[in-house]
Amino acid sequence: MLKRRVWLKATAVTVAMALCAFAVPSQAQNKLKVAAIYTVPVEQQWVSRIHKALNAAKDRGEIEYVFSEKVANADYERVMREYAEKGNTLVVGESFAVEAAARKVAKDYPKVSFLMGSSGKPQAPNFSVFDNYIQEPAYLSGMVAGGMTKSNRIGMVGGYPIPEVNRLMHAFMAGAKATNPKVEFYVTFIGSWFDPPKAKEAAYAMIEKGADVLYAERFGVSDAAKEKGKLAIGNVINTQPQYPDTVVASALWNMEPTIDRAIKAVKEGKFKPEDYGPYSTMKHKGSELAPLGTFEAKVPKDVVEKVRAKEKAILDGKFAVKVNDAEPKSTAK
Amino acid sequence: MVDALAAMLANADFWSAVLRVATPLVLGTLGVLLCERAGVLNLGIEGIMVAGAFTGWLAVHAGASLWTGVLVAAATGAAFGLLHGVLTVSLALSQHVAGLGITMFASSVAYYAYRVSFPNVSTPPTIQPFVEMRWLELPVLSAQTPLTLLALALVPVVAWVLNRTPLGLAVRMVGENPAAAEGQGLSVSAVRMGAIVAGSALMGVAGAFLTLSAFNAFFFNMVNGRGWICVALVVFASWRPGKALAGALLFAFFDAMQLRLQQADVGGLPYQAWLMLPYVLSIVALIAVARRASYPQALMKPYRKGER
Numbered sequence: 037m038l039k040r041r042v043w044l045k046a047t048a049v050t051v052a053m054a055l056c057a058f059a060v061p062s063q064a065q066n067k068l069k070v071a072a073i074y075t076v077p078v079e080q081q082w083v084s085r086i087h088k089a090l091n092a093a094k095d096r097g098e099i100e101y102v103f104s105e106k107v108a109n110a111d112y113e114r115v116m117r118e119y120a121e122k123g124n125t126l127v128v129g130e131s132f133a134v135e136a137a138a139r140k141v142a143k144d145y146p147k148v149s150f151l152m153g154s155s156g157k158p159q160a161p162n163f164s165v166f167d168n169y170i171q172e173p174a175y176l177s178g179m180v181a182g183g184m185t186k187s188n189r190i191g192m193v194g195g196y197p198i199p200e201v202n203r204l205m206h207a208f209m210a211g212a213k214a215t216n217p218k219v220e221f222y223v224t225f226i227g228s229w230f231d232p233p234k235a236k237e238a239a240y241a242m243i244e245k246g247a248d249v250l251y252a253e254r255f256g257v258s259d260a261a262k263e264k265g266k267l268a269i270g271n272v273i274n275t276q277p278q279y280p281d282t283v284v285a286s287a288l289w290n291m292e293p294t295i296d297r298a299i300k301a302v303k304e305g306k307f308k309p310e311d312y313g314p315y316s317t318m319k320h321k322g323s324e325l326a327p328l329g330t331f332e333a334k335v336p337k338d339v340v341e342k343v344r345a346k347e348k349a350i351l352d353g354k355f356a357v358k359v360n361d362a363e364p365k366s367t368a369k
Numbered sequence: 370m371v372d373a374l375a376a377m378l379a380n381a382d383f384w385s386a387v388l389r390v391a392t393p394l395v396l397g398t399l400g401v402l403l404c405e406r407a408g409v410l411n412l413g414i415e416g417i418m419v420a421g422a423f424t425g426w427l428a429v430h431a432g433a434s435l436w437t438g439v440l441v442a443a444a445t446g447a448a449f450g451l452l453h454g455v456l457t458v459s460l461a462l463s464q465h466v467a468g469l470g471i472t473m474f475a476s477s478v479a480y481y482a483y484r485v486s487f488p489n490v491s492t493p494p495t496i497q498p499f500v501e502m503r504w505l506e507l508p509v510l511s512a513q514t515p516l517t518l519l520a521l522a523l524v525p526v527v528a529w530v531l532n533r534t535p536l537g538l539a540v541r542m543v544g545e546n547p548a549a550a551e552g553q554g555l556s557v558s559a560v561r562m563g564a565i566v567a568g569s570a571l572m573g574v575a576g577a578f579l580t581l582s583a584f585n586a587f588f589f590n591m592v593n594g595r596g597w598i599c600v601a602l603v604v605f606a607s608w609r610p611g612k613a614l615a616g617a618l619l620f621a622f623f624d625a626m627q628l629r630l631q632q633a634d635v636g637g638l639p640y641q642a643w644l645m646l647p648y649v650l651s652i653v654a655l656i657a658v659a660r661r662a663s664y665p666q667a668l669m670k671p672y673r674k675g676e677r
Contacts, residue, residue: 077480077588077589078491079490079491079492079493079588084491084492087491088491106480106589191632197640222632222633223632224628224631224632224640225631225640225644226644227640227641227644228590228593229590230588230589230590230591230593231588231590231591231593232583232584232586232588232591233579233583233584233591234593236583236584237386237389237390237624237625237628238628238632240382240386241386241625241628241629241632242632244380244382244383244629245629245632245633255492255493255586255588256584259584259585273491273492275492278492278495363640365634366632366633366634368633369373369633
């Protein structure tokens with residue numbers, strides 16, 4: 037009996053506290069309320085870029101920012117609805133695996149604006165899409181890799197061959213071929229986003245076969261390169277500070293142009309269903325080749341010149357990197 | 370293809386990879402084996418490995434030595450083992466449900482603690498992990514870390530304790546015929562508890578291998594099903610430590626092999642088929658080996674004192 041009474045008391049206290057929380061009016065009425073829903077932890081490279089851009093907006097005092105990470109696909113719709121019900125005016129997320137459900141929620145909450153990572157099209161009246169179209173710096177980082185390999189073998193370890201991964205790998209390969217036509221590639225997918233020990237094993241296997249530059253799509257690859265004294269190319273985030281003697285160049289994704297544009301549109305009441313993909317391109321500063329940093333003097337001069345020329349051509353609109361979403365395959369035996 | 374295979378098998382680096390991949394499986398399988406020889410299925414392994422991977426790494430990150438980290442991971446595993454023991458031995462609840470519950474609980478608690486400890490990080494913090502034992506000057510072993518050596522050394526130790534000591538006899542007895550053990554004056558619940566706690570400690574160390582040796586940071590999903598493989602390997606091993614080692618090595622052999630063949634596969638098989646390979650081949654091996662396996666007779670049967 038005692039137990040039940042304790043339970044009742046605890047429940048009563050909890051309910052009272054919850055009611056209090058609701059009763060306190062929001063203190064910052066004029067700030068835009070933004071919620072983000074991620075299917076993976078915020079350390080995941082891809083999501084970390086969105087998280088960073090939203091945190092920056094929060095630090096500037098423009099928005100109130102709440103987020104849920106590691107939301108299972110089965111829970112995604114529920115969490116979307118919860119945030120919409122709680123009065124968030126902009127919901128950011130990734131709807132790749134929950135396309136139908138996410139679009140249904142958007143229809144049910146026409147006053148809320150949705151900005152979702154998606155391979156699909158925008159949907160009227162309030163569902164905009166974005167994706168990491170950073171094939172341009174991936175191409176440039178490939179050019180650097182092609183210029184740095186001595187064995188003419190480059191290893192690439194990926195999680196799953198989804199379009200977001202494939203298009204960057206293809207751009208990277210095309211870039212490497214541009215500076216070094218003799219280069220061949222090993223490609224392995226490990227079937228997981230979060231298994232650094234396995235990614236490391238895959239990278240070791242490539243180094244055994246003579247690869248001396250590795251494309252680090254997953255955590256773990258740069259570690260294998262570092263241990264074995266080989267080089268790596270970063271992707272989405274810049275990991276050179278952690279691996280100063282290993283990571284030569286990185287293709288960086290900047291979500292700020294996309295996020296800032298969406299926040300501005302919502303504030304002005306002009307949010308429209310739109311494809312934000314272009315705001316991840318170099319022209320809009322949505323992506324860039326990270327500074328060569330510690331490798332500034334180590335990359336051959338002629339390669340750097342070629343990369344800079346190509347970078348300018350991309351910015352001037354004179355060169356477009358081909359978008360190829362097909363699964364990349366090994367070319368080396 | 371044949372050339373590629375021959376070259377692979379002749380390469381010492383390949384065998385180093387096999388041992389590296391096998392290490393967490395050896396530790397985890399020994400852990401499951403200890404629990405099951407005492408008659409208790411422990412499906413908490415997947416979560417206990419996550420928790421061990423986290424706490425071991427956290428201890429080292431907080432400034433403790435690597436071996437202290439291993440001990441912390443073992444203690445974490447033991448604590449969850451104790452919980453599993455209370456649920457399945459003292460309360461005689463369903464071992465399946467309790468185990469799966471522990472897996473969910475342990476992995477969620479580990480992630481929660483991780484987020485509370487590190488609310489604002491962009492890339493997971495790293496530690497200085499165990500280094501290879503270059504001083505050993507033996508071809509494949511010198512490329513391993515001390516934890517691998519520990520795992521290999523534990524196999525004969527567990528085998529000896531189980532088969533040659535009164536303690537091992539007690540463990541096997543409560544797993545085969547708890548009523549008879551009771552008749553010998555043994556406390557079935559105490560022996561089972563002890564076996565679960567010890568086995569779970571090994572599972573914790575298996576997880577810690579991933580963060581203290583195979584990699585240098587904690588990622589939530591990094592155990593990635595390795596625990597479940599251990600549960601299957603115990604069946605493959607017919608509940609014998611030596612065979613457990615063989616099973617772990619066999620699985621690791623297939624896994625290291627698929628990574629090497631996948632990368633050299635120029636437009637042939639889809640990558641999923643390669644990833645599937647170690648599992649498929651293990652199932653085939655399981656069918657071939659496990660038909661004659663005799664499982665502990667009291668496995669998954671809770672023992673209630675005085676009940677007939």
